[in-house]
Amino acid sequence: IHGYNDKSEFEDTTRPAASNDHWMPWLQRQLLLNGIEAQTPEMPGFYEPIYEKWKEMFERFSPDENTILVGHSCGGGFLVRWLSETETKVGKVVLVAPWLDLENVIDPDFFNFEIDQHLSDKTAGVTIMYSTDDDASVIKSVETLKNKLFKTKFLEFHDKGHFVLNSLGTDQFPELLKEIIH
Numbered sequence: 001i002h003g004y005n006d007k008s009e010f011e012d013t014t015r016p017a018a019s020n021d022h023w024m025p026w027l028q029r030q031l032l033l034n035g036i037e038a039q040t041p042e043m044p045g046f047y048e049p050i051y052e053k054w055k056e057m058f059e060r061f062s063p064d065e066n067t068i069l070v071g072h073s074c075g076g077g078f079l080v081r082w083l084s085e086t087e088t089k090v091g092k093v094v095l096v097a098p099w100l101d102l103e104n105v106i107d108p109d110f111f112n113f114e115i116d117q118h119l120s121d122k123t124a125g126v127t128i129m130y131s132t133d134d135d136a137s138v139i140k141s142v143e144t145l146k147n148k149l150f151k152t153k154f155l156e157f158h159d160k161g162h163f164v165l166n167s168l169g170t171d172q173f174p175e176l177l178k179e180i181i182h
Contacts, residue, residue: 001075003073003076018046019041021165022163025040027180036068051112058078070094071095072097074101074106077100079093083116086122090122092124094180098130102140130154131158132157134161138162157175
C-alpha cells in the first residue's frame, strides 16, 4: 500500500501514480519472479485520503492468513489501523517508514483509532523498517509504535531517508525483498 501524496505531487505529470512510484514496481516484479502473486492498488482520494474509502479498496483483495502486506509511509499507518480494528488474520506484515500523521496533515479521522498492542498476534510477524534520517514526523510515528506494539521487529537504517527514489538513489529495495521472502 503506497503512501500519501500531497496535491502538487499528485498533479505532477512527470511522476508515476503513487502505486507505481519508487520501489513498488520493482518489488512487485521481484515477488512475481519468486512465485508470489503481488498487487499494488492505487488507493482512492489521492491527496485527500479518507480511511473508509481506503479500507473499502483494500478489502476488495480479501486479505487472509496467506496474504503478505507491505505498507509505505501513510500506507503503513493505514495497515496499523486496519490491523488494530480487524479480527482478520494475515501473513507477514512489513511497514516501511510508517506514518501515523500525528500532526493532522490529512483528514484527522484517517488515523483516529487506538493501536492494538497485540496486532502482531493476528499476523505471521510484523517488521517495521525505518531510517534515522527520515522526517521527524515519521521518526515520531515509529517511536509511538515502538512504545505500543508487542512482538514487533524493528529494522533501523541510517541512510535511507523516507525510502523513496531521492533518498535511496535507486528504484530497488533488496532489504525489503529479503525481509518478505526469508
